[in-house]
Amino acid sequence: MKSHRIPGTGAALLALAAATPAWAxxxxxxxxxxxxxxxxxxxxxxxxxADTHLLxxxxxxxxxxxxLAAATPxxxxxxxxxxxxxxxxxxxxQEDSSSSGIAAADFNNDSKGDLAIGLADRVLINYxxxxxxxxxxxxxxxxxVGPNALITDIAAADFNRDGYVDLAVVDADPLNDARxxxxxxxxxxxxxxxxxxxxxSDGSVAADPVxxxxxAPQFPLRARREDFNGDGRPELLVGSNxxxxxxxxxxxxxxAAASLPLYPGGLHAQVDVIASAGGDFNGDGRRDLAAISTFPTANAVGGYYRVHxxxxxxxxxxxxxxxxxxxxxALPHPAGALVVTDFNGDTYADVVVGFESAGAHTLAFYxxxxxxxxxxxxxxxxxxxxGAMAVADFNNDxxxxxxxxxxSGGAFVILRHD
Amino acid sequence: MIINAxxxxxxxxxxxxxxxxxxxxAAQPYSVSYGDRxxxxxxxxxxxxxxxxxxxxxxxxxxxxxxxxxxxxxYLSQGxxxxxxxxxxxxxxxxxxxxxxxxxxxxxxxxxxxxxxxxSRQVRVLRNLGGANxxxxxxxxxxxxxxxxxLSALVSGDFNGDGKVDLVAxxxxxxxxxxxxxxxxxWGQAGGQxxxxxxxxxxxxxxxxxxxxxxxxxxxxxxxxxxxxxxxSLSHYDSSTATPRLLASLRTYTGVEEARVEGLGSGHIxxxxxxxxxxxxxxxxxxxxxxxxxxxxxxxxxxxATALQWSGEAxxxxxxxxxxxxxxxxxxxxxxxxxxLVSCINGIGGLLYGRGDFTFDAPVYLSxxxxxxxxxxxxxxxxxDYDGDGRLDIAVVxxxxxxxLRYDPAADRLFADGFQSxxxxAAAAQNxxxx
Numbered sequence: 001m002k003s004h005r006i007p008g009t010g011a012a013l014l015a016l017a018a019a020t021p022a023w024a025x026x027x028x029x030x031x032x033x034x035x036x037x038x039x040x041x042x043x044x045x046x047x048x049x050a051d052t053h054l055l056x057x058x059x060x061x062x063x064x065x066x067x068l069a070a071a072t073p074x075x076x077x078x079x080x081x082x083x084x085x086x087x088x089x090x091x092x093x094q095e096d097s098s099s100s101g102i103a104a105a106d107f108n109n110d111s112k113g114d115l116a117i118g119l120a121d122r123v124l125i126n127y128x129x130x131x132x133x134x135x136x137x138x139x140x141x142x143x144x145v146g147p148n149a150l151i152t153d154i155a156a157a158d159f160n161r162d163g164y165v166d167l168a169v170v171d172a173d174p175l176n177d178a179r180x181x182x183x184x185x186x187x188x189x190x191x192x193x194x195x196x197x198x199x200x201s202d203g204s205v206a207a208d209p210v211x212x213x214x215x216a217p218q219f220p221l222r223a224r225r226e227d228f229n230g231d232g233r234p235e236l237l238v239g240s241n242x243x244x245x246x247x248x249x250x251x252x253x254x255x256a257a258a259s260l261p262l263y264p265g266g267l268h269a270q271v272d273v274i275a276s277a278g279g280d281f282n283g284d285g286r287r288d289l290a291a292i293s294t295f296p297t298a299n300a301v302g303g304y305y306r307v308h309x310x311x312x313x314x315x316x317x318x319x320x321x322x323x324x325x326x327x328x329x330a331l332p333h334p335a336g337a338l339v340v341t342d343f344n345g346d347t348y349a350d351v352v353v354g355f356e357s358a359g360a361h362t363l364a365f366y367x368x369x370x371x372x373x374x375x376x377x378x379x380x381x382x383x384x385x386x387g388a389m390a391v392a393d394f395n396n397d398x399x400x401x402x403x404x405x406x407x408s409g410g411a412f413v414i415l416r417h418d
Numbered sequence: 419m420i421i422n423a424x425x426x427x428x429x430x431x432x433x434x435x436x437x438x439x440x441x442x443x444a445a446q447p448y449s450v451s452y453g454d455r456x457x458x459x460x461x462x463x464x465x466x467x468x469x470x471x472x473x474x475x476x477x478x479x480x481x482x483x484x485x486x487x488x489x490x491x492x493y494l495s496q497g498x499x500x501x502x503x504x505x506x507x508x509x510x511x512x513x514x515x516x517x518x519x520x521x522x523x524x525x526x527x528x529x530x531x532x533x534x535x536x537x538s539r540q541v542r543v544l545r546n547l548g549g550a551n552x553x554x555x556x557x558x559x560x561x562x563x564x565x566x567x568x569l570s571a572l573v574s575g576d577f578n579g580d581g582k583v584d585l586v587a588x589x590x591x592x593x594x595x596x597x598x599x600x601x602x603x604x605w606g607q608a609g610g611q612x613x614x615x616x617x618x619x620x621x622x623x624x625x626x627x628x629x630x631x632x633x634x635x636x637x638x639x640x641x642x643x644x645x646x647x648x649x650x651s652l653s654h655y656d657s658s659t660a661t662p663r664l665l666a667s668l669r670t671y672t673g674v675e676e677a678r679v680e681g682l683g684s685g686h687i688x689x690x691x692x693x694x695x696x697x698x699x700x701x702x703x704x705x706x707x708x709x710x711x712x713x714x715x716x717x718x719x720x721x722x723a724t725a726l727q728w729s730g731e732a733x734x735x736x737x738x739x740x741x742x743x744x745x746x747x748x749x750x751x752x753x754x755x756x757x758x759l760v761s762c763i764n765g766i767g768g769l770l771y772g773r774g775d776f777t778f779d780a781p782v783y784l785s786x787x788x789x790x791x792x793x794x795x796x797x798x799x800x801x802x803d804y805d806g807d808g809r810l811d812i813a814v815v816x817x818x819x820x821x822x823l824r825y826d827p828a829a830d831r832l833f834a835d836g837f838q839s840x841x842x843x844a845a846a847a848q849n850x851x852x853x
Contacts, residue, residue: 044508044542044554044557045554046489046507046508047507048489048504048505048506048507048551049489049505049507050489050504050505050507051504051505073547073551074547074551074553097547097548098547098548098549098550098551098552099549099551120547120548120549146475146528147475147527147528147529147548148474148475148476148528148529148546148548148549148550149548149549150474150548150549150551152549172474172549174474174475174476174477218496219496219502221502241496241500241501241502242496242500270450270451270452270453270499270500272452272454272500294453294454294455296450296452296453297788298788304453304455305455334454334455334456356456358456
């Protein structure tokens with residue numbers, strides 16, 4: 001399917017709905033393999049499904065199938081997946097904290113998956129026992145103060161390639177590392193950095209002695225790792241509500257001072273960044289970036305929510321750059337999550353978007369065409385609003401399956417690639 | 419237009435003509451700075467958007483917006499007119515009908531806690547764990563009963579002067595028989611819990627609107643209520659004698675049929691440092707049974723034992739169907755005089771700029787041009803300084819989403835010639851609002 005160029009705008013936009021040919025309006029090749037309701041969910045003890053972090057935690061019980069971990073404010077989960085895609089075991093633990101930060105890695109190098117859990121002002125390391133259970137490990141403070149300190153996200157990787165897993169921690173703390181702003185006498189506090197904790201030989205983490213804080217956009221909310229140039233040193237993407245910063249990671253000494261701010265709608269545009277994910281959208285072997293944003297006004301095909309694409313390209317002074325592509329995907333519903341995978345096996349990176357559509361469409365699958373263009377969407381209609389998503393081959397059939405949060409029903413769902 | 423409250427003229431102008439008048443009014447000095455959209459519709463009553471609460475301790479006023487069929491949404495201000503969305507998930511989606519929120523530091527830990535009412539006919543208390551994440555800690559039963567009964571309002575304040583936040587709920591609304599003549603008053607206790615034994619505070623009969631404020635000047639909160647038969651009342655708890663009292667009961671207008679209060683708000687309308695109030699009411703003229711007229715009346719605080727009295731005149735709100743309206747008082751144009759913002763179900767809302775003497779200019783109407791054409795209208799309004807410029811901005815909930823209208827001096831043709839004085843900005847910055 002070709003993308004349609006809108007005369008006068010120069011923008012190649014996907015035509016949706018009415019312009020979509022019948023052959024393309026087939027359902028996405030996915031069906032529900034497993035669904036697990038949030039045990040204990042009551043109106044007095046609910047989980048904020050829409051604020052849940054969901055991630056593939058590796059094979060936690062050594063059965064050869066990837067498992068899941070999730071965190072919502074104050075509660076974290078381990079979700080053991082069976083080879084048939086079902087959930088034989090789901091455990092939740094409540095913390096006296098409001099954080100939903102979680103990351104998975106092997107912190108003590110015992111080849112068993114561990115979890116880093118965000119508490120209000122600390123990171124808790126839980127060591128996996130290889131059979132799906134965990135033992136509480138050290139708690140490491142990130143230097144937050146005040147009653148409203150809050151860890152909102154954690155990214156784990158061996159950023160400096162010293163053999164120990166490091167953590168980048170997004171810690172919202174209005175009473176720390178603040179500066180004032182405002183012309184009318186109001187005191188406005190901005191957090192403009194995130195914490196960097198280095199892995200230690202005892203399986204814990206500690207503040208980086210040289211650069212304990214990394215620069216970030218004002219009020220950072222999310223952090224994710226992406227190795228954009230394949231050098232084994234993952235970069236950090238730090239997102240705020242209206243921009244994403246790319247922090248280069250090019251040397252063993254740590255993150256470079258230079259970062260690349262990405263403004264989906266241009267500086268000072270009234271755009272909100274919802275989610276981002278990396279993938280090679282033009283087959284050049286370099287990872288590009290896709291990000292969902294919402295705009296105050298609709299574009300030519302009526303989209304308030306759009307996927308913007310950024311091309312990984314050489315740069316004369318930076319290690320590389322991410323330049324915005326003219327193509328974009330206009331989304332038919334409010335969207336909250338996206339993942340990048342190759343769901344149709346054509347080797348091209350595809351985009352999967354989760355909707356808050358009141359059940360009209362749950363997921364949209366946009367098949368990539370290798371030049372930053374995409375086929376019209378194929379939908380999965382599960383009758384629920386999609387929250388966080390994660391991709392893995394849960395049944396070892398060589399095809400990507402999708403785990404998705406049912407925000408309207410309060411459940412974890414695994415969609416099996418048919 | 420200022421008209422005499424004792425001789426209300428019958429206005430039979432068609433809605434189209436009224437809207438034409440509104441459209442010709444001065445341009446709004448606001449531009450959209452933030453928006454969130456949803457496919458879910460808030461229920462077609464008024465959406466009780468709650469503002470004025472700093473939920474994550476960053477010094478900024480955040481917003482709470484309940485939805486009809488899903489968890490309520492929190493919007494955390496980023497200080498530049500922009501917000502970050504979170505979820506307040508304290509009910510199963512199929513049961514939601516949260517009607518009101520009230521906030522305060524119930525447990526003295528420096529965080530703003532919340533209470534809300536819902537269709538369970540209980541007041542539920544949520545403890546802030548920090549960073550605008552909450553845990554349910556208590557459910558307070560009410561007297562609301564019957565198939566269609568529900569709680570209609572919830573406000574917070576220190577009503578007995580013990581330094582702890584108390585809660586007042588209107589729990590016997592219009593659907594309860596007999597119509598309630600008192601509100602549930604639950605006392606705050608140490609540790610953030612509320613007393614099991616509640617008191618009752620007398621109110622207007624069948625009251626459905628409530629606002630809390632210190633109208634009597636004793637440092638304690640009083641309760642202002644309104645009902646659907648046109649009455650406004652002021653209630654007070656005399657802690658020295660442990661006696662709840664009805665200080666004043668006022669009828670918005672006599673001599674007309676079906677007068678009803680459509681919304682209440684409080685603020686300092688003149689400069690006597692006593693808390694005044696405003697009420698929007700409506701009535702149907704006797705000779706025009708298919709017409710509904712909407713008027714604003716102000717209540718002057720005269721400092722007497724009964725505190726409030728009608729200020730004497732009613733302001734016609736032409737072109738605005740201010741049914742179940744938000745009434746938000748504040749200095750919107752920076753002239754140090756209190757203005758009134760009302761929501762309209764046939765548009766977004768109207769601003770009546772005050773003159774400092776309980777009179778107002780003709781309304782200036784707000785619009786969302788792109789969406790007004792699609793019939794998108796206001797379901798509730800909040801206001802606060804969302805971008806740190808010292809001027810009040812406006813948040814509006816519609817069927818389709820939340821929009822934040824930021825004061826935009828570039829669009830302010832009315833006041834671009836010097837009204838934005840330092841004194842005005844300073845006065846606005848000192849205002850805090852919780853409602």
